[in-house]
Amino acid sequence: MAFVNADAWVPEEYGSEVITRVNQNSAVEAVARRITMGSDTIKVPRMGRFGVDIVAKTELYTDAEPVLDNVILDTRKFGKTFTIAEEDLSDAVADVISGYQTEWAVSYARELDNAAIACTGVENGTTVPFTSLYASASAGQKIASAGAVTYTHLSEVMAKYEGSDYANDADTVVMAHPSFKATFRGILDSNNRPVFVEGIAGTPSTLFGIPVNFSYGLKTSATVTDAPTGNPLLVVGNKQHLLLGVRGGPESLIGDEFRRDGKILKLRARRGFAVARPEAFGILEVTAA
Template identity: 45%
Template sequence: MTRNTYEAWIPEEDSSDVIQRVDQMSAVEALSSPEPMSSNTKSIPRSAGVGVSVVDKGGAYSEDTSTNDDIVLTAMKLGKAIRIAEEDIDDSLANILATKQRDWATSYAKLLDNACLAVSAAPGAGVPFASVYYTLTQANASLGYTANDNVTTAASSGVTYDDLSTVLSDAESGDYFDLSRMVVIAHPSFRGTLRGIKDDQKQPIFVQGQQGDRGTPDTLFDLPVRWSLGCRVSATATDAPSGKPVLVVANQDYLRLGKRSGPESIFIDGRDGLSALTDESILKMRARRAFVLGHPKAAAILLGV
């Protein structure tokens, strides 16, 4: 029996609507340090740094004793299948497939950001990665990090200037601070709060950027801000999180995003042998991603109200 199918997954081109939509919606895709992956897992060496000391004239150099280790990226599949009646494809004036692909891109962007930044549970069922939030709530003696050291929780009365100052100070106090690489990723619900907070000189700490081709980003304490609908706490990864809003301050070099494949899609025509009785086609879309926070002291989090 003849099968009218695409025989391989088709990757989205860089200029496609799907890729552009993902880049617009996902702070993680846009800002993280990308790690190309040619296999399911990838080990990245993590340097413990190198010390330096004074060497007297004619004296012996002391040897560095820093212990290096590595971090491991494991690719997970994020995808969805959509069943579409042939009549909808044939009769609609709109491009149903393109519309569904853009819709998937929006949901994928929110789920990816949520999984990487705000999920509260350890990796497992429904939790593909150790998120920034989860990592910062766990002790790591080998890295000298105490659980929740870099987590600030706002009081029920709301986010204050001191809360914001504290979360930035947490990210600034370690060896992983680099002003040129620091970014803020936050849920849009923080915008209204930030607009009302001023410093002692009555100057706003939040400055809205200029839009357009030559626009500038919003800034908080002079750091660029990227807004993400995935930045709400959830127990498992979801494209519709509903917990407390999250604000993340991080050195983007330590937000490591593994890219194994995708976004990509495959269209299974409804006229093949398997689906001939239903007159329905199937559009499957997926991306394989991995994520890890390179060091817990490279990021800090504020939990809003």
């Protein structure tokens, strides 16, 4: 089959229903540090920590000697096609194309989060598109609940992050699978105050005063999926160390299905992802007792 170069891709505008759905359902799209990718592979500098001197009057400054290396972002393409019957386009009251676009956005958001945060496999570019945060984090950064999640578990995972060199209140985020909501509602601190406050009227939900982004992609899985069935995860860390490479999209293309009476809707987003400093995160995994 010959491939035709399609140059009529229509990018989604900021504020569109597709972008809104993506940001509502993807913790990574909502909070990660976005890196514009001008090519399929780029290197992002990663700076090590260094101290700051007290310099006396007329004295020399000393050079910092940080460890400088790179994080590589490789573009992966998340896409799908939909064949739409001509009758559905002309007869249906509902906007079929918009319906497919928004549902794709939800699936894409969940799959991206699963790939970036919760996938346990070794990166191969296809079934495991990225080295996830879960896969790159050390055992010392992870807490297994071994049963129901308690206040102690939440406090301990916060401490994993707060005790690292990369903790920064201004950049701290919490990401969790929605199944944590029921647990959060039943946990009080020592003063009988809820540790979780659900957001209302557009305000974010918070855990210990930190905004929480929920995603159905935050369950473990061996390979990437938009419907993982493994252990639910809660992640707390510094969002500056989640690097989301943006190569293109979400965008769509509509073409004719010549052999049938219908159209083909093609949707895609091209993204890269890497964790700059895995030690900048704590992970709580819900496991069986």
